[in-house]
Amino acid sequence: MRVLLVRPPLFQVNFSLGIFPLGLYSQFMTRYPPLGMMYLASLLRRDGHEVAFIDAESENLESESVIARMRPFAPELLVGNLNVYNSYRNIIDMITIKNAFDAPLIVRGHFPSAYADETMSHPEIDYALTGKGFTSLAQLVRRIATGREPNDVGGVRFRRQNQVIDTGPEAPLADMDDLPFPARDLVDNRLYTTNLTYRRPFTTMFASLGCPFDCAYCQDRVVPFTTRSAPNVLAEIEECVQRYGIREITFLDPTFTIKRQWVLDICRGIVERRLDISYTIRTRPDLLDDEMLAQLAASGCVRISIGIETGDPELMTKLLRKITSDQIKRAIELIRRHRIMAFGYFMVGIPGESHRSWQNTLDFVRELPLDFAQFLLTIPTLHSKIWEYNTKLLDKDIWREIHYGRYPTPDEFRCRETELTLPEIDRWTNRLYRTFYLDSARWRSWLRMKFLTGYVRRQFEIAGTIVTQTILRFIRQRFPTFLLLRYPFARNGGPGSPRR
Numbered sequence: 223m224r225v226l227l228v229r230p231p232l233f234q235v236n237f238s239l240g241i242f243p244l245g246l247y248s249q250f251m252t253r254y255p256p257l258g259m260m261y262l263a264s265l266l267r268r269d270g271h272e273v274a275f276i277d278a279e280s281e282n283l284e285s286e287s288v289i290a291r292m293r294p295f296a297p298e299l300l301v302g303n304l305n306v307y308n309s310y311r312n313i314i315d316m317i318t319i320k321n322a323f324d325a326p327l328i329v330r331g332h333f334p335s336a337y338a339d340e341t342m343s344h345p346e347i348d349y350a351l352t353g354k355g356f357t358s359l360a361q362l363v364r365r366i367a368t369g370r371e372p373n374d375v376g377g378v379r380f381r382r383q384n385q386v387i388d389t390g391p392e393a394p395l396a397d398m399d400d401l402p403f404p405a406r407d408l409v410d411n412r413l414y415t416t417n418l419t420y421r422r423p424f425t426t427m428f429a430s431l432g433c434p435f436d437c438a439y440c441q442d443r444v445v446p447f448t449t450r451s452a453p454n455v456l457a458e459i460e461e462c463v464q465r466y467g468i469r470e471i472t473f474l475d476p477t478f479t480i481k482r483q484w485v486l487d488i489c490r491g492i493v494e495r496r497l498d499i500s501y502t503i504r505t506r507p508d509l510l511d512d513e514m515l516a517q518l519a520a521s522g523c524v525r526i527s528i529g530i531e532t533g534d535p536e537l538m539t540k541l542l543r544k545i546t547s548d549q550i551k552r553a554i555e556l557i558r559r560h561r562i563m564a565f566g567y568f569m570v571g572i573p574g575e576s577h578r579s580w581q582n583t584l585d586f587v588r589e590l591p592l593d594f595a596q597f598l599l600t601i602p603t604l605h606s607k608i609w610e611y612n613t614k615l616l617d618k619d620i621w622r623e624i625h626y627g628r629y630p631t632p633d634e635f636r637c638r639e640t641e642l643t644l645p646e647i648d649r650w651t652n653r654l655y656r657t658f659y660l661d662s663a664r665w666r667s668w669l670r671m672k673f674l675t676g677y678v679r680r681q682f683e684i685a686g687t688i689v690t691q692t693i694l695r696f697i698r699q700r701f702p703t704f705l706l707l708r709y710p711f712a713r714n715g716g717p718g719s720p721r722r
């Protein structure tokens with residue numbers, strides 16, 4: 223079959239607080255490749271289908287442009303991605319594309335996985351994948367191609383007359399090495415970047431999935447921890463370098479360094495194969511040691527991101543982090559000793575936060591020898607413990623609300639049970655940013671950065687984008703009808719209107 227996969231256009235929701243350009247900087251300047259969709263494209267090709275892919279989000283395309291570009295391909299089947307932030311608009315775009323091609327529509331992504339009933343409430347959606355699709359999609363497409371019902375394919379919702387049939391959970395993938403490498407040839411790898419990318423082309427990769435820890439604000443805890451084999455990971459890195467000329471990789475693994483020997487094998491393999499690559503990882507401070515950091519640095523690791531979240535020991539315990547301030551400090555010093563950049567994530571507006579805990583965080587930020595830091599409003603991420611708690615407290619699920627076209631304000635989105643109001647959180651966030659980034663020691667540390675020129679070049683690009691975005695925002699505020707939102711809000715009975 224001719225299958226078209228689409229990452230629909232983006233409607234950006236800004237949850238950032240603090241100094242505006244910094245919020246913009248961190249949130250609008252990162253364009254990751256659609257890794258999950260690229261895996262699905264490879265799986266379908268392995269099954270003999272002809273596959274096309276459009277990343278409308280990164281290419282900034284309207285659904286009409288997607289339709290115009292794909293007319294010659296004339297897809298017989300559509301697969302669209304729905305994310306939780308944009309589900310409503312994603313669905314409208316996918317329905318517009320479906321209507322143009324008159325082809326069955328499968329949707330997948332975080333939204334249908336969590337809210338399959340809401341997804342199927344749109345009569346135009348024919349099938350929803352309730353898992354990742356690694357084992358279900360190819361089987362489903364085989365059934366569609368042969369005109370059979372997918373009633374025995376786990377992880378699918380489909381229609382039988384007026385009924386929606388649930389086939390139960392998706393069968394687990396027996397071995398992650400069975401997955402083909404993502405179809406990077408179907409996208410323009412030059413499109414992707416982050417605000418801190420030094421070298422391009424850039425891509426992302428998963429060497430493992432899930433996390434065995436149980437932090438209260440995190441959704442990765444619900445995915446069982448599994449790794450690919452080190453040779454399999456190395457083969458994909460090699461393909462990235464040799465076939466696509468990729469020079470920088472961000473590993474999206476939530477906690478890259480859980481299996482020490484596995485990490486060392488990957489590092490050794492990169493060095494032995496002489497792969498000219500820089501990469502960044504995320505991990506916990508208690509999962510790093512001197513030897514591992516030496517190997518990471520030698521194999522091209524340029525930045526390690528660590529979730530610090532707060533400088534208040536009491537809040538750290540509440541968040542179930544199971545790490546101490548001393549462990550964090552030691553890990554950051556060790557990272558920097560190996561000339562790897564250290565990036566710290568902090569959360570603002572944590573449940574239970576008070577003026578005293580803020581002061582503790584501010585003092586801690588001053589003490590830490592980090593190179594970069596980000597202070598993000600705590601939002602109740604889907605499937606996190608905070609989300610479960612918040613949903614009960616508010617008696618409504620904010621992610622489901624988005625599906626009905628109602629975008630919560632940051633104040634609705636923030637976690638309850640903090641003595642700080644949103645304006646106070648905003649003021650504190652500004653103060654944290656100022657304290658961190660106006661410190662001259664920080665600027666001196668940047669000068670020792672590897673690939674400094676690439677980094678500086680990227681910052682100039684970003685400055686240009688920020689100026690453009692700020693002008694556009696000003697125009698929108700002054701002349702609200704000049705650049706209207708591209709999407710209509712839900713109208714009862716209109717295309718894409720969910721049935722409640």
Ligand code: SF4
Binds near residue numbers: 434443476
């Ligand atoms: S925050 Fe990090 S360590 Fe904690 S559960 Fe999530 S991925 Fe694991």
